[in-house]
Amino acid sequence: MWMGPYSVLNLLGLAIQSCFIQNILLFYFLGMCSYLACSNKLKTSNGLGLAVFVVMSLSGVLNWLVHNFITGEGALKWLTFTGINAAHINLSFLEFLIYISVIAAFVQVLEIVIDKFAPALYRALGMYLPLITVNCAILGASLFATVRAYPFVPNLVYVASAGLGWWLAIALIASIREKLTYSNIPAGLHGMGMTFVMTGLMALAFMGFTGIALDHISETDTYPLLVQEEQVQPEQNVKF
Amino acid sequence: MAGKGQQFTSGKTLLFVIVLCFTCALVLSVLADVLRQPQLDARELYKSKQLLRAAAILSDENVFLLNDTFASYDRSKGTLIPTPSQKERARDRDILTLFETRILARVTNDTGQVLTFEQAGLDEEAYLRDHAKYGFANLPYKLVYIVQPNLPPNQLSPDLLPYGYVIPINGYGLWDAIYGYLGLKADADTVLGMTWYDQKETPGLGGNIVLPEWQNQFKNKVIFQKSPSGTTDYARAPLGIKVVKTTVQETYGKTAPAASAVDGIAGASITVVGVNEALRNSLGPYRPFLIQAHQQEASQ
Amino acid sequence: MKLRHYYTDQIWKNNQILVAILGICSALAVTIKVNVALTMSLSVIFVTGFSSLFVSLIRNITPPNVRMIAQLAIISLFVIIVDQVLKAFLYEMSLTLSVFVGLIITNCLVMGRAESMAKNVSPLPAFLDGLGAASGYALILLIVGVIREFFGFGSLFDFPIIPKSWYATPEHPDRYVNSNLMALAPSAFFIIGAIIWLRNVLAKEEDL
Numbered sequence A: 001m002w003m004g005p006y007s008v009l010n011l012l013g014l015a016i017q018s019c020f021i022q023n024i025l026l027f028y029f030l031g032m033c034s035y036l037a038c039s040n041k042l043k044t045s046n047g048l049g050l051a052v053f054v055v056m057s058l059s060g061v062l063n064w065l066v067h068n069f070i071t072g073e074g075a076l077k078w079l080t081f082t083g084i085n086a087a088h089i090n091l092s093f094l095e096f097l098i099y100i101s102v103i104a105a106f107v108q109v110l111e112i113v114i115d116k117f118a119p120a121l122y123r124a125l126g127m128y129l130p131l132i133t134v135n136c137a138i139l140g141a142s143l144f145a146t147v148r149a150y151p152f153v154p155n156l157v158y159v160a161s162a163g164l165g166w167w168l169a170i171a172l173i174a175s176i177r178e179k180l181t182y183s184n185i186p187a188g189l190h191g192m193g194m195t196f197v198m199t200g201l202m203a204l205a206f207m208g209f210t211g212i213a214l215d216h217i218s219e220t221d222t223y224p225l226l227v228q229e230e231q232v233q234p235e236q237n238v239k240f
Numbered sequence B: 001m002a003g004k005g006q007q008f009t010s011g012k013t014l015l016f017v018i019v020l021c022f023t024c025a026l027v028l029s030v031l032a033d034v035l036r037q038p039q040l041d042a043r044e045l046y047k048s049k050q051l052l053r054a055a056a057i058l059s060d061e062n063v064f065l066l067n068d069t070f071a072s073y074d075r076s077k078g079t080l081i082p083t084p085s086q087k088e089r090a091r092d093r094d095i096l097t098l099f100e101t102r103i104l105a106r107v108t109n110d111t112g113q114v115l116t117f118e119q120a121g122l123d124e125e126a127y128l129r130d131h132a133k134y135g136f137a138n139l140p141y142k143l144v145y146i147v148q149p150n151l152p153p154n155q156l157s158p159d160l161l162p163y164g165y166v167i168p169i170n171g172y173g174l175w176d177a178i179y180g181y182l183g184l185k186a187d188a189d190t191v192l193g194m195t196w197y198d199q200k201e202t203p204g205l206g207g208n209i210v211l212p213e214w215q216n217q218f219k220n221k222v223i224f225q226k227s228p229s230g231t232t233d234y235a236r237a238p239l240g241i242k243v244v245k246t247t248v249q250e251t252y253g254k255t256a257p258a259a260s261a262v263d264g265i266a267g268a269s270i271t272v273v274g275v276n277e278a279l280r281n282s283l284g285p286y287r288p289f290l291i292q293a294h295q296q297e298a299s300q
Numbered sequence C: 001m002k003l004r005h006y007y008t009d010q011i012w013k014n015n016q017i018l019v020a021i022l023g024i025c026s027a028l029a030v031t032i033k034v035n036v037a038l039t040m041s042l043s044v045i046f047v048t049g050f051s052s053l054f055v056s057l058i059r060n061i062t063p064p065n066v067r068m069i070a071q072l073a074i075i076s077l078f079v080i081i082v083d084q085v086l087k088a089f090l091y092e093m094s095l096t097l098s099v100f101v102g103l104i105i106t107n108c109l110v111m112g113r114a115e116s117m118a119k120n121v122s123p124l125p126a127f128l129d130g131l132g133a134a135s136g137y138a139l140i141l142l143i144v145g146v147i148r149e150f151f152g153f154g155s156l157f158d159f160p161i162i163p164k165s166w167y168a169t170p171e172h173p174d175r176y177v178n179s180n181l182m183a184l185a186p187s188a189f190f191i192i193g194a195i196i197w198l199r200n201v202l203a204k205e206e207d208l
Helices: A008-021 A032-037 A042-071 A075-082 A092-117 A119-125 A128-132 A136-148 A152-180 A192-209 A223-237 B010-054 B092-102 B124-130 B206-210 B212-218 B248-252 B256-260 B269-298 C003-008 C024-029 C034-057 C064-089 C091-097 C108-118 C123-153 C186-207
Strands: B064-066 B069-074 B079-082 B103-108 B142-147 B164-172 B177-185 B191-198
Touching: A008 A152, A008 A192, A032 A128, A032 A152, A032 C024, A042 A075, A042 A092, A042 A119, A042 A128, A042 A136, A042 A152, A092 A119, A092 A128, A092 A136, A092 B010, A092 C064, A119 A128, A136 A152, A136 C024, A152 A192, A192 C186, B010 B092, B010 B103, B010 B177, B010 B191, B010 C064, B010 C091, B064 B079, B069 B092, B092 B103, B103 B269, B142 B269, B164 B269, B177 B269, B191 B206, B191 B212, B206 B212, B206 B269, B248 B256, C003 C123, C024 C123, C024 C186, C034 C064, C034 C091, C034 C108, C034 C123, C064 C091, C064 C108, C108 C123, C123 C186
Parallel strands: none
Antiparallel strands: B064 B069, B069 B079, B103 B142, B142 B164, B164 B177, B177 B191
16 A cells, blocks of 8 residues: 555656656646746746646645545455444445545645735735645646645645646756747737647657656566577578 | 625634535445446456457457457356357447456466465455555465356356466556466467456557557467477476567568567657566566476376 | 627627637637537536526625635636536546546636626626526537637547548558548637627627
């Protein structure tokens, strides 16, 4: 439940996978709305990226707890110590509702906390903080983690890296857009059209990371079989 | 507009929230209850179809098969009867009935012994749920499906020689894990069929592993690689079907490894490697069971 | 505003994807084939229409400080209904759509309609507005889906369009190679970018 069969190397692979290869913005295209609307300046993009990273990581952990102790299949078996046999109650139909409520509540609490302890940051983020609640990427990261049934630590690594990946993508597009204000592009493509094309190109570029498979869990040693395969090779020369 | 300027006290807000939550929960609970059985049936039907396709009892167009000819299900007898000239799509109800009567879920251990879930001390539902993600090959008790012959339900018993076996296969493709079923004949060597029921590969490239044209190549291949002389050393031969980079004709010609190889998919090299390793790593731990099943069939 | 304008306005003139740039998230990953795009479109039309309707119905009794979470709850209710129905009756489609049905909850389009229109107008216009916005979304989704499936797989609705007899010979049965770029997700970006360009050009010509 905590680590599962994942080794530390698997965790590193998982981090690379969710940050670069299956970047939640450039591969799954989640979180596009705020990405397109707020990526004009690098400074605001950084603030937004940081906020999304924090919310995604922590709400991802909270939602893991919700899934494993409330809404998953057979998740309520911990209630047996109170005498109620709840192992067969399946609350999975409430999952979406509880996830989004957890995220909304968490963002609300975070807003209050930031306002109290870092007012400058609160002013900088301005209206973006409540918008994060409806950021597809945050709910998306929780949903993907649920579907893939990660244990606790891999789940934490996954949602944190997904948040970092989102931040990376928005920072990249903001820096490109800042430079693009001086470029000569057709009038019809100004603004959104060009951003779309650029994002598509960036998405294609990120696909170049494919193939780093450190997060695959290998339980069997495949070397002995490789040796046997080598012995079979010479037979190829026998032609009938 | 009525309501503008109306003061909302904390009490009213709380009441509103409670009523809203209660209403939503009520609607959803009723809906979930009503839809629970159709959902379970849909899931079972999907799994049954994939498994029956791997066992060559169902074609990819959802027509029943009996020894490679089209068949239809006779509800009064409870068996399949051949209808070579008629291609009748199988009814969902019949597929589920056939699955329930002819497919037995068992576990096998490291000595090749076949046990029921009760005999192994396992709860079937919990076992299937807990190990669905990482696969069954490396557990002390490994899941195996026994496919019983085409007989009326009252004539079926666990002691009969099976029609075949289905082994669950899992591994990693390019993007995510891949899960499938491999159907074997009673000799536990020749392949009946192969299906992939859960994969997230690139459509058009690696995603082609679910296409019937590609899966049909697995039919009649052998999982125990033959030695050059044509015999099979069940204890030591490499186990698995190899997906080659180009075509089997080019790579192996007519040599012994060709009977355990299929053509590759252009542009899907990582998925293909994933399939190879999935087959190898999933079948390897079943070797004692496969040898024992083969001997059982050979002695009859 | 005439009642039917609530519906027709949203389809092209104020198309939510092209003009307001809302609702992109799921528009890109589910346009790989037309049947997937169609299922997604119908789901969004259902959710947007009915959530706008219900948000409008309770707009006078909703306390302002829980307004947003109330809207989210109503939207989630309808999304869960769609998800449960898909799992029961269109199981294989629900496997293909997987998490993207759940992501309709955070689809800016649905939330945008509830926030900007539904809470201010009476139920029937709100309902039509929701249906219209989602229909505009569906239009774009289907256009992208048709382009991607046709060029990426040579089929429409899984029905092969380009006949094998046009290109296959016994020696080279695979001579026609589909555009693999269309099978990959970034192609949806390029297509939508092009449609935005087209729309901007057309809108400018109208103004002149």
